[in-house]
Amino acid sequence: MEIDNVVCAFCGCVCDDITVTVEEGRISEVKNACTLGRAWFLGHSSNAHRPSGTVNGRPVSTEEAVEEAARILAQARYPLIFGLTSTYCEAQKEAIALAEVLGACIDCCTSVCHGPSGIALQGVGEPTCTLGEVKNRADLIIYWGSNPAESHPRHLTRYAVTPKGLFTPRGRKDRRVVLVDVRPTPSARAADIFLQVKPGKDFECLWALRALIKGIDLEEDAVADTGVTLAQLKDLADRMQSCRFGMLCVGQGLTQSRGKQMNTTAVFLLVRELNGFTKFAAMPMRGHGNVTGIDNVLAWQTGYPFGVNFSRGYPRFNPGEFTAVDVLTRQEADAALIIASDPVANLPRPASGRLSQIPTVALETRESETTKIAKVVITTAPAGISAEGTVYRMDNVPLRLRKVLPSPFPSDEEVLSRLLERVKELKHA
Ligand code: SF4
Incomplete structure (x- = not known):
């Protein structure tokens, strides 16, 4: 089956004229995409073989992984939420709500690019x-x-x-x-x-x-x-x-x-x-597919586009103080939630090294350097392939990601929403 007008969410160009062919539950052909976009569609077309989640490397159900993640985050004194540039705005909104309930620092890849x-x-x-x-x-x-x-x-x-x-x-x-x-x-x-x-x-x-x-x-x-x-x-x-x-x-x-x-x-x-x-x-020239989206959603909800701290109960912005590299390098963060991002592969060594010293939770669609060190991994449906939502092109034009393949895994938005509810219960217990 050919599906037209599919949106590629790999880079900030967010091309919305892609045609994909779906055969036997996988994407077999991609038209109009560049080599990067083509590799993105073909590489994400199936992650069904992965476990729903892991805790300390042990395969568990999504529910068990969410429960352990909620416990880690609710107990942390200074949690960090980071990433969010390769997921869609509805999931980003849930992550910001979670940061507020936790009194966390929330930052995105903007702090290390634009x-x-x-x-x-x-x-x-x-x-x-x-x-x-x-x-x-x-x-x-x-x-x-x-x-x-x-x-x-x-x-x-x-x-x-x-x-x-x-x-x-x-x-x-x-x-x-x-x-x-x-x-x-x-x-x-x-x-x-x-x-x-x-x-x-x-x-x-x-x-x-x-x-x-x-x-x-x-x-x-x-x-x-x-x-x-x-x-x-x-x-x-x-x-x-x-x-x-x-x-x-x-x-x-x-x-x-x-x-x-x-x-x-x-x-x-x-x-x-x-x-x-x-x-x-x-x-x-914005890099990741929805890095413009997280800047927008953070700015709507907190007034600031990245590096936001909720530890006093209201949002504060100070690049160099509340940005992920700094919070990790100074060894302040005592737990981390990484969403749709691979900071272990991309952040400077003093910052990425801290992630393996503290309990790290990773929401990811496939294996990455970050999932390898994470205490809890929750597998999610790839945004733009198996989950639909809103993304912002580099010129701030919103576009709707389409779902072209079914997935056995929940979306980032669903997992973050469950995590938020569970953290609220633990905080008020
Ligand atoms: S990777 Fe970027 S330029 Fe290439 S098809 Fe996807 S959105 Fe367009």
């Missing part, structure tokens, strides 16, 4: 648009510190570089593409212009561009240590001012290098000022 973009947004705002506007209108695309050819392959072909739009009827021929990065990447092949910035000098380049578009005369010396010449920056500033609709795509090369939120603040200020000349927008 947290600095969120901080910049709070400071100066974010001049943004939808990916539909990019496709239909943008004639200048700048990828800065991003390698979409490898991280978001269909960003190039579906939204920003090659697609034909209402005011870009010739597709690629109607656009100029600039890549700014510290080294040439496979994305450079898709660009007309490549500017190689010295590592850690992005802020200086962005600030020089702001000066140039304000008409300030700069000496060559002012940009001498950036790796980019003044002539190159003047050319880019001219292109930015004279395009019809410009788009600056913010990659992790800006948020996770020296400067962090100052880099993204410089981007948003530059783009804000460019709107005095033309229409221009900026957008973080």
Whole structure:
């Protein structure tokens, strides 16, 4: 059976034009997806062989695993809830309710990817648009510190570089593409212009561009240590001012290098000022399928997009204090609930090592480095394959994940809802 208009929730592009073929209870073919999306659908198509749950490596039922998880979390003095970027908003909502009841810290992968973009947004705002506007209108695309050819392959072909739009009827021929990065990447092949910035000098380049578009005369010396010449920056500033609709795509090369939120603040200020000349927008290249969703759901419910602490009974936000890497590295967290994420494989060693020292509960669809060290593992139905819900594309457009395969396992939302009820009972016992 062929199912059309399926949504891929692997990366922040959240492509909603995928066709999957289901045969004998598994996905046998995937059309329109990139290699990453295809591998995601095929790799998740069956996890039925897994146990419903484990406690200390011993297979147990979902109910037993939930009971043990609830006991661990209810007894903890400073529990951490982390992950949530590869599940859907309805499950994220339950996790936030659980964090509030527990007085826990709740954080998501934003704190280790585009947290600095969120901080910049709070400071100066974010001049943004939808990916539909990019496709239909943008004639200048700048990828800065991003390698979409490898991280978001269909960003190039579906939204920003090659697609034909209402005011870009010739597709690629109607656009100029600039890549700014510290080294040439496979994305450079898709660009007309490549500017190689010295590592850690992005802020200086962005600030020089702001000066140039304000008409300030700069000496060559002012940009001498950036790796980019003044002539190159003047050319880019001219292109930015004279395009019809410009788009600056913010990659992790800006948020996770020296400067962090100052880099993204410089981007948003530059783009804000460019709107005095033309229409221009900026957008973080969000990585995981629903990382934008958890930022939104956390912000609706607590006022803050990541790194939220409920230990005083109300939400507090302080990156560096309440973010997962810091809470774990300082050995403050005494229990952890990891949802749809693999921090043991991805967080720095001092933080990930702490997860094997404390009782860790993992809600996961398949084996990962985190499930290997977790005291309790609860197997859940993969979101977007066997569980439906709402996700947010990187441009904050909500899309509905479809269920294309049955699963013997409950969804993240169902498990979190049961966990919440049980923790409430234990807390009030
Ligand atoms: S670009 Fe991202 S969302 Fe689109 S098919 Fe590839 S992995 Fe899936």
